[in-house]
Amino acid sequence: MNKQLALVIRVCVLTLFVASIAACSPAATQAPEVTEAPVVTQAVSPTDIESDAAPIDVTLWFHGGSVGESDTLRAQVEDFNASQTKYRMTINEIPGGAAAGSGYNDAVNAAAVAGTLPDLLDFDGPFLFNYAWGGYLTPLDDLIPAELKADIFPSVLDSLKFDGKVYGIGQYDSGLALCGNKAILDEAGVRIPTSVDDAWTFAEFNDVLEKVKGVGGTEYSIDLKMNYGAGEWYSYGFTPVIWGNGGDLIDRSTYQTADGFINGEKTVAAVTWFKSLFDNGYATSTPPDDNEFVNGKAALGWCGHWMTTTYYDALKENFVLIPMPNFGERQATGNGTWVWGITKDSKNPEGAMAFIEFIMKPEEVLRTVTQNGAVPATFSATEQSDLFKKGGRLSIFGEQLARVDIATPRPITPGYPVITSSFYTALDNIIKGADIQTELDAAADKIDKDLKDNSFYPLK
Amino acid sequence: MRKHVSNLSMSHNQKARFQKKALLFLDYLVMIVLAFFFLFPFWVMAVGSLKPEKQIFDDLKSVIWAFIPREVSLENYAYIFNRIPFLTYFKNTLVIVLTTIISGLFVNSMIAYALARLRWKGKKYIIGAILALTIVPLETIVVPLLMVSNKLPWFNGATSWLDSLRVQIIPFICDAFSIYLFYQSFIQIPKDYDEAAIMDGANPFVIFSRIIIPLARSTFVAVAIIQLIFLWSAYLWPLMVTRTEAFRPLTLGVTYLYNMDIRWGPILAYATLSNLPSVLLFIVFQKGFLRSIASGSVKG
């Protein structure tokens, strides 16, 4: 018994010893990375003096989600590091998409609390106002070189301003339209619009949904990408239906209340129509994965720019991009997308800006948009792009964004995180069978409560 | 129990034998059906991970094929290893879980021993406090804990514990629930054991290591396993405190895959890979595990 015991204790002690060494050794090797964190950085290493000798470390976070985007960005970081010796960019992919409750947002919030945000951060457009208001970000106006500023489309730059200052820069703007399987649409005998000027009317769109159902072996009419689940996709993808019917999520003139807007008559009508897509069998609320459209389950797809490359590769000449239809009062689509911002505590804003300048070069912008199908945000890149010039495969995206009466930004307010989460939660419940008016009322109450709790987000 | 059903009167012998056989058959039938319930998610997961994406869903339609691997393809696994630093994650999880468990066994059993078997002032209050703390879930203190962890120094000069392995280890070493289990077990060991040792002049450390630990060995194993189960599932905390891939545990890897562009093939492959080590470990050591956890957790 005693011998056994001695053995057990020895084994335990040994394991503990080995394990603690293992636990400490990465901590030790990690030491330089700790000093990399903004809080500690320059207090420890005198990089200012030695900047010629050793490259300055700059850290970057970006949201995981799309394999293609991730690969492209990683390659761009490598090229940036190879192109100069002053800065060394470290890339860090964090899982999860936009919206409160996703891994990415959780991680950004946690880092903001702890004061350990990286130098450079990407975030979805409308979150900019919240991050800027909360003091996560630094204004970029003094950092952006004039020629870069002049190269970015003014509409895009305007959408990234909060309280008169620019807080974000993006390589591209988002595109949202319908995509169709040409063979099936032809077989069903429907007209395929080729420009925003001859988009489907609301009646025509409803007619199309009925006509294409079941044609060419499809199971339903349109793939709404419900596999993304309740999240930013619902707000980004489906508020155009509400805008197109004359509704909105919040009072845009004052940003002081959502009551009568998110639960107003026009919004309710739009959501009722949207819900009917599922009830009429035009769409499914439970697709098993991301491939319904390419697998031929549906003739049409609600299509964000990030899907266009995959879809085109699968369908080739059968892939058509169709402008968003009229949803009652007008045609409508969304805009705004993931952009880059520099954090307030960044010790190397110049290094972060150097990277932004690098990826904003026309060839780098094209490299990104060729992969993800988004609309270039600079004049220089658009000039050189085959995809987006008149008649190009994705020119519809550009046409839509150029029309302020079609492309509508999501609410421009620091309260956006609660607006979006209230809306997508309500919409999710509605799709799963809850009462439309009750859910939208609850969303209005939640948004109004948050506005009140934050003294209506006053500017400093 | 049932094996004792026998030797009634001779005339009933045959009937009894038949009954016994029928019961036996029923037992096995029930056990096999239950085994199916507990195993099919793993089986479907492993089989699915070997198929290309489109085939996974086509095969689900026919049900039977969902259980049968066809042309085995490792592309999903290749995808995992190309995209995710799986081995780093695996190593992190292993280091976190093992270090926490082993140091936890020492720390928690020692205080439990002091509380259960030594007479000292103040222990009554500590027992009460620990009992109350068994119900504190991590989620309710997660924000203040994050702030505390951010302000702690470390030997290498760092002034924050965030983004490290220690922040995933040290806060969880001392666990009120484990102390409670040890206390329960130690309090039942008859007093005579240590009184004899005290007569011989042994100090509490000696009594603890020479007498109590050997007697309560199965409790140690039981606590270790229960801790293993909790730690292996850690999710919210690592999400909040890790920044870089060097320190992420296995559980976070799946959120990389369960994203906008869901591809079930790689998800199933990842799930298979990350469950494999603990399942294998368990199968190898199952005899000792089951016996100890059974006799260690509660004594009637």
Added chain:
Amino acid sequence: MKKQGYAQDNFFGWLMSSPALLLLAIFVIIPLVMGLGWSFTNKRLISPLPTEYIGLKNYDSILAIKIIPIEPILDDNGNPQIDENGSIQYLRVRDVIRANPKYLDFRLYTEFNAFGNHFGIIAKDPDFYRALINTTLYVLMIVPAIGIISLLLALLVNQRLWGVSIFRVIYFIPSITSISVTSVVWMFLYNPDQGLINQLLQKLTYDVFGFSPWLQSADTALLAIILYTIWQASGLFMVIFLGGLQDIPEDTYEAAKIDGANPFQTLLYVVIPQLRNTIVYVVITSSILGFRLFTQVDVMTKGGPEGSTLTLMMHTVNEGFRNQKIGYASAISIVFFIFILILTFTQRKIFKSENVLE
């Protein structure tokens, strides 16, 4: 000699407790005290607005709840309006709340009919009550379910049959896998149209038991999570019951048989009383686990549909971390502790087990 031995106890008691006490102080007590302090403020995670002391306002916002009568809608003749189904049309609760300044900040929780009248339950934080009820419901279902299933499993595999240890291993395996990973796998199985569970049920029952929306409907989502938890956790409790069963002396069974007890009576009058401490342990542990429910909900449903799977933990993390209202979330945590503390002590009183700590 003996006395001297006990004199050392004071020193060794503190010495041997100190590592644990130090760790508990830093990583549990300090955060708890910080949370308690914050619960009286409107502290936000990150905000340019100043933090203010607001007294018990957070607690009021959490707990405030009222039942109010709702009047029917009257037609021109002063009679209640009737809809096409023949039921009386009532005013919308939300309109009643907004018309009355007394109900400022209240929101609709639910409405019901009783004693021929219509009532609305309104609360300042309906989600808190939703979470409280879901969590309680979950505990009330999972504790007996896990208890009974794991006891039956233990009885089954406690027999000396050939190959029985293989079955023990199989039933225990789900317990040692990680919840966030297997939750994702179960989402795959639960998919209503293509998931294996529905397909399997349809095939096995020849479409009699056809389609269940599982995680997609407010009626079934909590059940789906319970089913997953049973799959995930009953092996662990089975093993604990096995331990209890193996401590019951063989001759107890013999004695029962001589007394002419059938297997069911043996179970009820011999086995269960002998397992009393094990049962207490299983009930307490599984209810603590039940109140902590978070990971599988966060992965599988995020609290939806219609808040049907929102748990207290989920609500706390949502409010404090994701909506950044940590003052408010800290107050929820405090309410939660008090709630559990009362429950746990009542539970222990009910079992009156001498074996459990004072």
